[in-house]
Amino acid sequence: MLMRPTAATLRRALPAEARSLLDAAxxxxSExxxxxxxxxxxxRDLAAGxxxxxxDLACGGDAASLATATARRLGDTAGxxxxxxxxxxxxxxxDGRIDLATLRSERYARPGALPAVRTSVAIEADxxxxxxxxxxxxxxxxxxxxxxxxxxxxxxxDLAARRLRVLHADSFRDDATRLWRGARYAAALGLRPEPETARLVEDAPRWLARISGRRLWAELERTAASRRVGATLRMLDGWGALRGVHPGWSLPREAAHALARRPGPHTPSLLLAVLLATLAGRDAIAARLTAPRAARRAVDEAARLLAARDRAPATLVGLEGAGEEARSAARxxxxxxxxxxxxxxxxxxxxRSPLDAAALLRLGVERGPALGEWLARLRRERYLGNLRGAAGARRLVRAAWCAPPSRRRHDEHAARPAPARRGGSRPGVRGVRRLRPRGLAEGDGGLRRVRGRLPHRPQPAGAGPQLRGGDLRASLRLQLQLRPLHRALRGKRRVRRPLALRRPLAAASRGGTP
Incomplete structure (x- = not known):
């Protein structure tokens, strides 16, 4: 049974802020x-209980002037x-809002166009x-x-009889978005189209092709905000309204079941992800609706989640970062x-990887792609349960690196060629050079061997290891000159190769004294 609406019952039914707006208007x-x-x-809602x-308000004068006067009565907080x-x-x-419109009539020049407005009419014409x-x-x-x-x-x-009836035969032709609004009202109030309206509904989807994507997206937003989202979309799909928006759009069975269990309201991005994630033409449909970038991203992420066939790390890498709306839609x-x-x-x-980038650099891993690969590998091994802490990660790096960390840090670096010195033919000073200290022993503060630097002289049979005077002096001098270089390498600093280093090395290689 319907209630008879009155001004008093309307005022009592509104939320507090909307009631303040109504009183001010x-x-x-009246003033x-x-x-x-x-x-x-x-x-309509008040009559239905x-x-x-x-x-929404309609006034006989200028709506903008009345809105300004209404806001002035409410103070600076009203806009x-x-x-x-x-x-x-x-x-x-x-959070309250009232919409005011001047009493007017409208005329549509062509289907789907915005109307031409004529004001100063009676309420019945409005x-x-x-x-x-x-x-x-x-x-x-x-x-x-x-x-x-x-x-x-x-x-x-019509409301008492649960009938859905349009006002005139050109209603959907003038504005095909009325098909979406009719579905929302029918779902919310339990209305069914009467025979003439049902005939017009069958013909209405073809006029949706003339509606701009911006207006269609606005209708989808209003549908998402309703309390009967699933029922509305099932009705639209049955009326052919989804195909009228795009030929490849229909309501998937999974989406219909999901929305039946969760009637709404929902965010527009979540609703779009539920509707499109399982459809092959989702990109074209989203483009037709001029959906915002965030909504399209939710659709793509939900589709990737649904397409995942395993839970291996290689698959999860491509899924991390998916938004909550996409995850909810996929669930x-x-x-x-x-x-x-x-x-x-x-x-x-x-x-996370048990070791950060700084720890890997200390272990000898070089900067660049290798560093990122090691971070990804350690994270993967930890996820799979093969690593429990930093100690195990360090052992894995050292075993795979196959070299002491202090040696690996400087390995595989070639020296830069020495530039010619200006003003003469004598070779100039070499630039900053990263050496390969393969002959340096760790921890003893000296040299164990210098490959290719000292001459090898055969000793008589039975004789112990001996050095001649010139060889001994060359060895001692070479050790003294290389000691700062050794310290610098242990301290991870780049050093210039001493000029005097070339002469004793050359002399020692010839077997003479420096």
Whole structure:
């Protein structure tokens, strides 16, 4: 049974901030002797016993002027926005909002186009421009017809009979987004199209091709914010409205089941991911809707999660960083596989290499790709349970590196060629050079051997190891000259090769004294 809407019941049903906005608008309209009407969905919901969350107002004067006067009564906390082309304005107060429109009629030059507006009309002419009879309702709030309930098209009777009926035969042709709105109202209020409207609904999807992607995305946002998302989309799919937006769009069975269990509201990105993640043409559909980048990313991430066939680290690397909306969409569409996959994905995302980059450099790993490969390998081994701490990681690096760390740090570096010295033929000083200290022994502060530096002289049979005077002096001098170099290499500093080093080495290699 329907309730009869009144100004008092409307005021009591609204949230506190919307009630303050309504009171301020009524006072401003009465002060200016302007007729003010509450129209559309708020009256419909109130008659059906549903508390409205906001209210739309229509006024006999200029909507922008009335909105400014309303905001002035509420103080600096209220904000006003205007749309002069359509003679509309909005006033916001915290989370509350009222929309004001000048009483007007509309005419559509072509299907899907925005309407041409004519103002200064009666409330009945204003209601005639709406989409459905259940929305063509008005309640007088100020002016000579205050308290009057206007229902020129039998909307209350249709609401009581649960009928969905359009106002005229060109309703969907003029604005095909009314098909989406009709589905939302039908799902929310339990309405069914009457025969003539059902015939028009069958023909309506072809007009959706003329609607811009921006307006279609706005309708999807409103659908996501409703409390019967699944029922609305099932109705739209049955009416062919999804195919009217894009030929490859239909409601997947998994999505229908998921939304039936979770009626809404949802975020638009989550809803789009649920609708498109399992479809082959998801990119084209998202482009047709001009979906924002964040929504398209959620669709792509959900599709990758659903396509994962195993939980190996190589697979998880490509999935980490997926957003919560994408993960929720994947769980809704394939709960059995996704619960396990996403549990392992979160464990992978919380796994870190036991050694950081600085520790690997100290172990002798060179900067560059090798460093990143080692970090990834240690993380993978730890995730698989093959490593438990830093000590095991260091053993793995040393075993795979096959060289002492102090030696490996400087290995595989070639010396740069010496540039010619200006003003003469004598070779100049070599530049900074990284040597290969293969002959340096670790920890004894000296030299064990210098390969290729000292001459090898055969000794008589039975004679112990001996050095001649010239060889001994060459060896001692070479050790003294290489000692700073040895210290520098142990301290990981680059050094210049001493000029005097060339002469004793050359003399020693010839077997003479320096």
């Amino acid at each position: 009524c006072s401003a309209a 200016r002797d302007i007729e003010l009407w509450a129209v559309g969905g708020a009256i 549903v508390a409205p969350r906001e209210v 006003v926005s205007e749309e002069p082309r359509f003679a509309t304005a909005s006033v916001r107060l915290g 209601l005639a421009r709406l989409d459905l009879t259940v929305n063509a309702l008005a309640l007088g709030l100020a002016g000579p017809r205050r308290g009057e309930l206007v229902d020129p098209f039998g909307g209350l009777d 809704w569409l394939d709960p059995e596989a996704q619960v396990t996959l996403q549990r392992d994905l979160r464990r992978w995302e919380h796994t």
